[in-house]
Amino acid sequence: MSYLEYNTKYLPTGPRKLFFLNWPLILLLTAVAGVGFIMLYSVAGGSTSPWMEPQMERFGFGLGLLIVVAMVPIWFWRNMAVLAYLFSLALLLAVEFVGVERNGSQRWLDLGVMDLQPSELMKITLVMLLAAYYDWLPRDRTSHPLWVLFPVLLILLPTYMVLSQPDLGTSLLLVAGGGAMMFFAGVHWAYFATVVVAGVSTVFAVFKSRGASWQILQDYQYRRIDTFLDPANDPLGAGYHITQAKIALGSGGWTGRGFMQGTQSRLNFLPEKHTDFIFTTLAEEFGFIGAIGLLTIYMLIIFFCVISALTNRDRFASLLTLGVATTFFLFFALNMAMVTGLAPVVGVPLPLVSYGGSAMLVLMGAFGLVQSAHVHKPR
Amino acid sequence: MRRPIKDDGVLQARMTRRALVIGGAQLGIAGALGLRMQSMQIEQAAQFRLLAEENRINIRLLPPARGLIFDLNGRPIAENEQNYRVIIVREDAGDVAETLKRLTDLIEIDPSNIERTLEELDKRSPFVPITIADRLPWEDVAKININTPALPGITAEVGLSRVYPWGADLAHVVGYVGPVSDYDLSQGYLSDDTDPLLQIPKFQVGKTGVEAKQERMLRGSAGTKRIEVNALGRVMRELDRQEGTKGQDLQLTIDARLQSYVQARLDGQSAGAVVIDLENGDLRAVCSAPTFDANMFVRGISVKDWTDLNENKYRPLAAKAVQGIYPPGSTFKMVTALAALEDGVIDAEETVYCPGHTDVFGTRFHCWKRVGHGNINLHESLKQSCDCYYYDISQRVGIDKMAIMARKLGLGLRHDLPLSAVAKGLAPDKEWKATTRGEDWRVGDTVNASIGQGYVLSSPLQLAVMTARIATGREITPRLIKSIDGIEQPSGLGPSLGINENNLRRVRQSMVDVTNHQRGTAYSARILASEVKMAGKTGTSQVRRITAEERAAGVTRNEDLPWERRDHALFVNYAPLDNPRFAVAVIVEHGGGGSTTAAPIARDITLQALYDGTPPLDAYPSAVRGRIQEQQDRINAMITPGATVQDRA
Structure with a gap:
């Protein structure tokens, strides 16, 4: 298959592609990662180890990955979509059998050099697959029930596997991300209305099932929901994390307590301060200005992605870009909502800031896809 | 397959629209997040800041140094080491x-x-x-x-x-400190004390004596330091500190040297002795024997030591000088005499016939002298301690007036001293018997009370106060604390008691003869040296009933009785005769006769107090001078000023 089928008038080739990269987007990603480095330095008590240095290495590697992915024509990735999805599915299956268990969840594969979280990979490959699916699907079948059911199954299969790890946060992201893809693709709004109604009923059922023989969620998941609904109920037990996180965040004030002056994180009152709760340290040390600053950079990334998608006349590229942007948004919005007490603690890291290899590499790869779409857009 | 882009028109437009919808929703969510942060970080910032401070800052108490206790001459008797x-x-x-x-x-x-x-x-x-x-x-x-x-x-x-340099000598007065207990806080004397210091585990508080009674004063107030802690409670650094105030220093009226002497003099007996300064009511010595080393309790007493103390029949833990109450025996006769004289029911020269016993409504009361004293007046009756004289006059004056006189002289009431368990004693009257026993007062009770037997009970402290009041005619209140942080406390020298001076003089003259007249009961314990003399009164109080059969067969001698059934030996005295300075009361539990056991001890104590150290040997009978010299040397070696327990051990 040649790019000629895109009716392009002009396509950059070779190193010239570098000039067509979406450079503002790369700068914004680097800025976010930079914030991450600073915070990891701070929570380590003013030390580059154990978190900042590995994180920088990974980001460097991730940046390389982004460029490489960006250089590869977007149609190659479209053709890879099914394979990538199946590969992710295989990895998820592998986790079931040979996964590493941590904190009661079996989510990781030990690859020797690093631990890989296949569910992270699945978020992006699912988006790829759905973009490719709607690119392939004849336009008049978009809202046909059978052709709606198929992508729903494509979404629910990995969701079920992730949920059984158990990992509620990632499952939610998979469903939300996949749903967004279908929405972008133009599936009739009535389906979504139905799902919303069904969703509300499900939530009702989940609470109703508690303690019954057909209990849907794990006990600890119920406790997390309880804690979310009333953190003060058990301030030293399950509510401890969220209470301390809110104290840290709230005590930042306008300008924060100063770099490395956050008492909540420095004195270990904050849980998971280098991963899921890193935003609270940022908010504590740099205050409202710092927190809003990071939120703004994130929103600018979304903005640049949406602009890129809307100016791209290739359907796969547009859908993929929008999908990646939405997944990214869900990532940080859920994390921020979680640490500010607006959402239950479901264990979602702050993208590109939280310490963690899988998420960083997968996201950089995903933005590589966005860049590829940008570079190879029909002009 | 060609991909005619134009065909995408409709869906392309829908995608754009939907992307904008989702984008708008995202912007809305981001806005909500921003508002949430604004609400938490700006509107509620102060509240969260406070919570963060509470998290990280712990306040620790800094225990203050406990106040020191000194004796009359500034010798430390309770220190912090x-x-x-x-x-x-x-x-x-x-x-x-x-x-x-x-x-x-x-x-x-x-x-x-x-x-x-x-x-x-x-x-x-x-x-x-x-x-x-x-x-x-x-x-x-x-x-x-x-x-x-x-x-x-x-x-x-x-x-x-805490350390007590005089160890055992002042244990009953100063008491000791120990870790605050749950009992102290719930029911004990600290139950309404809210001082946070008491929450410190093993915080040392006074357990007995002055240490307990003046606890608030001695404790001082806590300082604080603010420290930063992490989530595990580890101390990261000290933020600031505010020193507390040290406890107040107390100066007691006790002369540690004299106290130590008295304690040594009582050694081997189960006894109590009190020395009062007549100028101001100062308690110069308040001794109970045997005693115990207060330091033992501070360090944590061993089970064996504790058992030994509790099982000792001489009860070392009892502060007999203020806590022990005994029938005062013949030392009470001054009360009976003064009550009768003040009431006018007797004339001092009037004589009463003593045949050796008196019959009251069919009950026979015996005089200590079986053959009797014959015709005897007030002066001779006190000097020779005739019992029948008092059987007679007490029936005339009545118990109620005797009780009033007893209280006026400081018996039967609790003196306000910062010591543990200061006994009230008992000066019985008709109302007392009616309310506590529900029985009518009988004449026999009055007769018993007239010679300090029966219901009458008093502590050595009360007897010393009585003697002090008789000697001065003034209301002398015992005082134990001379000054607090250098501020002198009110003197114990009160106004006149309002007793006719002539009556007092008669009683004092009799007391002079008790020790200085050949026929006085304590003549053998007199002070020989001419410049100082003492006046006193012996007492021998029975703790058992002597049956008619035993009396007929001859009363068993004290030495032949088991220890706990022997008579208590008592002696009270003051000295010098003109312008008296000290009053002394001595009780030797089950010591036998007051004249033979208690009087010599009282004399030695008096001399020691008057000379503030070694008295001249010619004050003692020549027969005992050798023993006295030896004793004095030994005691002097023991009470070398500033000597500590360890040095003496």
Whole structure:
């Protein structure tokens, strides 16, 4: 298959592609990662180890990955979509059998050099697959029930596997991300209305099932929901994390307590301060200005992605870009909502800031896809 | 397959629209997040800041130094000494077992301490310091400090602990301190004390005596330090500190040297003695024998020592001088005499016939002298301690007036002293018997009371106060605390008692003759030296009933009775005769006769007080001078000023 089928008038080739990269987007990603480095330095008590240095290495590697992915024509990735999805599915299956268990969840594969979280990979490959699916699907079948059911199954299969790890946060992201893809693709709004109604009923059922023989969620998941609904109920037990996180965040004030002056994180009152709760340290040390600053950079990334998608006349590229942007948004919005007490603690890291290899590499790869779409857009 | 882009028109437009919808929704969510942050970080910032501060800042109390206690002459009698202890911090110690082994090789530590330390180390966080042993001698501290590199995590620390330099001599007066107990806080004397210091584990509070009664004063108030802690409670740094105020220093009226002498003089007896300064009511010595070493309690008394103290039949823990109540015996006769004289029912020269016994409504009351004293007046009756005279006059004056006189002289009422368990004693009257026993007062009760037997009970302290009041005619109140933080406390010298001076003079003259007239009951215990004389009164109070059969067969001699059935020996006196300075009361439990047992002790105490040290030997009967000299040398060696318990041991 040649790019000629895109009716392009002009396509950059070779190193010239570098000039067509979406450079503002790369700068914004680097800025976010930079914030991450600073915070990891701070929570380590003013030390580059154990978190900042590995994180920088990974980001460097991730940046390389982004460029490489960006250089590869977007149609190659479209053709890879099914394979990538199946590969992710295989990895998820592998986790079931040979996964590493941590904190009661079996989510990781030990690859020797690093631990890989296949569910992270699945978020992006699912988006790829759905973009490719709607690119392939004849336009008049978009809202046909059978052709709606198929992508729903494509979404629910990995969701079920992730949920059984158990990992509620990632499952939610998979469903939300996949749903967004279908929405972008133009599936009739009535389906979504139905799902919303069904969703509300499900939530009702989940609470109703508690303690019954057909209990849907794990006990600890119920406790997390309880804690979310009333953190003060058990301030030293399950509510401890969220209470301390809110104290840290709230005590930042306008300008924060100063770099490395956050008492909540420095004195270990904050849980998971280098991963899921890193935003609270940022908010504590740099205050409202710092927190809003990071939120703004994130929103600018979304903005640049949406602009890129809307100016791209290739359907796969547009859908993929929008999908990646939405997944990214869900990532940080859920994390921020979680640490500010607006959402239950479901264990979602702050993208590109939280310490963690899988998420960083997968996201950089995903933005590589966005860049590829940008570079190879029909002009 | 060609991909005609134009065909995408409709869906392309829908995608754009939907992307904008989702984008808008995202912007809305981001806005909501921003608002949430604004609400938490700006509107509620102060509240969250406060919570964060509460999280990280702990306030620790700094115990103040306990106030010191001095004697009349400024000799310390309760001090704080530096107490060295050795502590271990697990996280710094590395191999705990190995480190402890090295420590035990270096200095001697009780194996039980090591065991307890290991147990605690297991339970506590690794950064919590655990005390291995305390009260280390300075040499051990030096050894630890020199070997610091070989003893990781082990340090020697210094704290303050209470020490009583006079050890046993003042144990009943000063008392001792000990760790505050749950009982103290719930039901004990600290139950309404809200001082946060009491929440410190093992905080030392007064347990008995002045230490307990003046606890508030001696304790001082806590200082505070604010420290920053992390989530695990580890101390990160000290933020600031505010020193507390030291407890107030007390100066007692006790003369430690005299106290020590009296204590030594009473040694071997179960006895109590009190010396009062007549100029101001100051208690110069308040002694109970046997006694115990107060330091033993501060260090933590062993089970064996505790059992020994409790099982000793002489009751070393009882403060007999203020707490013990005894029938005052013949020392009460002054009360009966003064009550009768003041009431006018007798004339001092009037005589009463003493045949050796008196019959009252069919009951026979005996005089101590079987053959009787014959016709006897007030003066002779006190001097020779005739009982029948008092049987007679007491029936005339009546118990109620005797009780009033007794209280006027300081008997039967609780003197307000900062000591544990100051006894009230008993000056019985008709109302007392009616309310407590529900019985009518009988004449026989009055007759018994007239010679200080029956219901009458008094402590050595009360007898000393009585003597002081008779000697001065003024209301002398005993005083134990001379000054607080250098501020002199009110004198105990009160106004005149309002007793006719002539009557008092008659009684005093009789007391002079008790010790200075050949036929006086305490003539053998008189002071020989001419410049000072003392006046006194003997007392021998029965603790058993003598049956008619026994009386017929001859009363069993004290020496032939088991100890606990022998008579109590009492003696009260004052000296010198003109312008008296000291009043003394001595009780020797089951000591036999007042004249033979108590009077010599009282004389020796009086001389010691008057001369403030070794009195001239010619004050004593020549027969006892050798013994006195020997005794004096021994006691002087014991009470070398400033000598500590350890030196004397």
